[in-house]
Amino acid sequence: MKVAIAHEWFVSHAGSEKVVEQILQIYPQAELYSLVDFLPAELRYFIQHKPVNTSFIQKLPLAAKKFRQYLPLMPLAIEQFDLSAYDLVISSNHAVAKGVLTRPDQLHISYVHTPIRYAWDLQHQYLQQAGLNKGLKSPLTRLILHYLRLWDVASANRVDCFVANSRYIARRIWRTYRRPAKVIYPPVNVHRFRPDLPREDFYLSVSRFVPYKRVDLTVQTFAQLGLPLVVIGDGPQRQQVEAIARPPIQLLGAQPDSVVTDYMQRCRAFIFPAEEDFGITPVEAQAAGAPVIAYGRGGATETVIPDKTGLLFAQQTTASLAEAVKTFEQMRSRFSPPQIRQNAERFSIERFQQDFQAFVAATYLKFQQGDVLE
Known part of the structure; x- marks a missing residue:
């Protein structure tokens, strides 16, 4: 069976790339396709140093740093890949990858991290943050996003089976495309x-400093509470966060995985105020035996078990988060690191490989037999 994997862009080793990494472990013979490939040499190990077939966007001016600005061209670019030689096409989609063209006798399975957020539920937030909610560029940008929505829905019909990274995303797939999705x-x-190290007297947050991650909410809340907080990460909102941070809050900036691991293994609890599609860091914190205090929407509701592996707070406000922290302070002795770790093991690499491989095999068999796929 010849396999192709289509991914939007290879520039880092983040959450969606870690999914591609494990799909490649299952299908090491697969060939890779991506709009652009600007992976540095030290990160190419996770794609097994394979060559990547790229689109014309790779060669456009300033693409290495500004490729996202070519968003209006991405639907056209993804459609130019010739995948006719493959039996199975797997797209890793959070923007346009599912739009690849395939024949009726090719099986196309799309693993969806999210439908294209800035064209759907985050459009107004995206326009505001980019300064495009008014002015001369606003109507053009809105027209482009309208076109993207039309193309996004139309291209969903090119997918034989959808796989969602959470029940939350499965609901968004249904709302956007009216298609069911298998959750893996x-x-x-x-x-x-390691979950067995002694817990120390500080809370931890690990995040990019971008608006929807709500690092500002975490820092503001702990500044009011006067509790020790360590924040690992960096991003465009760094100065804004620094302006409201004061002792005993520490901002460590970006850190390597070894440092993140060390702090997760020692923190009193992990703070996660974002509404995420899945959210890998809360699972990592639980793998380290740390309770998680998370906003009660999105993927965290599927990975955090209230009163057993953490707490969920109802609103993205300082009052709601502060109340959750105070509640945790009163009951933190009830949380068991081994039990928290056991919950995290539901999301292991081995479980993903087993579930994904079994789903693809069963689906491919049905497809070959001419059965109707759901």
């Missing part, structure tokens, strides 16, 4: 963490 949680390297 993404792989998390739970074995890199």
Whole structure:
């Protein structure tokens, strides 16, 4: 069986790339397709140093740093890949990858991290943050996003089966495309963490400093509470967060995985105020035996068990988060690191490989027999 994997862009080793990494472990003979490939040499190990077939966007001016600005061209670019030689096409989609063209006798399975957020439920937030909610560029940008929505729905018909990374995303797939999706949680390297180290007197947040991650909410809340907080990460909102941070809050900036692992294994609890599609860091924290205090929407509701592996707070406000932290302070002795770790193991790499391989095999057999796929 000849296999092709289509992914939007290879520039880092983040959550969606870790899914591709494990799909490649299952199908090491697969060939890779991506709009652009700007992976540095030290990260090419996770794609097994394979060559990547790229689109014309790879060669456009300033593409290495500004490729996202070519968003209007991405639907056209993804359609130019000739995948006719493959039996199975797997797209890893959070923007346009599912739009690849295939024949009726090819099986196309799309693993969806999210439908294209800035064209759907985050459009107004995206326009505001980019300064495009008014002015001369606003009507053009809105027209482009309208076109993307039309193309996004139309291209969903090119997919034989959808796989969602959470029930939350499965609901969004249904709402956007009116298509069912099999839920297979993404792989998390739970074995890199030890849950048996002594817990210390600080809370932890690990995040990119971008608006929807709500690092500002975490820092503001802990500044009011006067509790020790360590924040690992960096991003465009760094100065804004620094302006409201004060002792005993520590901002460590971006750190290597070894440092993140060490802090997760020692923190009193992990703070996660974002509404995420899945959210890998709360699972990693639980693998390290740390309770998680998370916003009660999105993927965290599927990975955190209230009162057993953490707490969920109802609103993205300082009052709601502060109340959850105070509740945790009163009951933190009830949380069992072994039990928390056991919950995290539901999301292991081995479980992902087994579930994904079994789903593809069963689906391919049905497809070959001419059965109707759901």
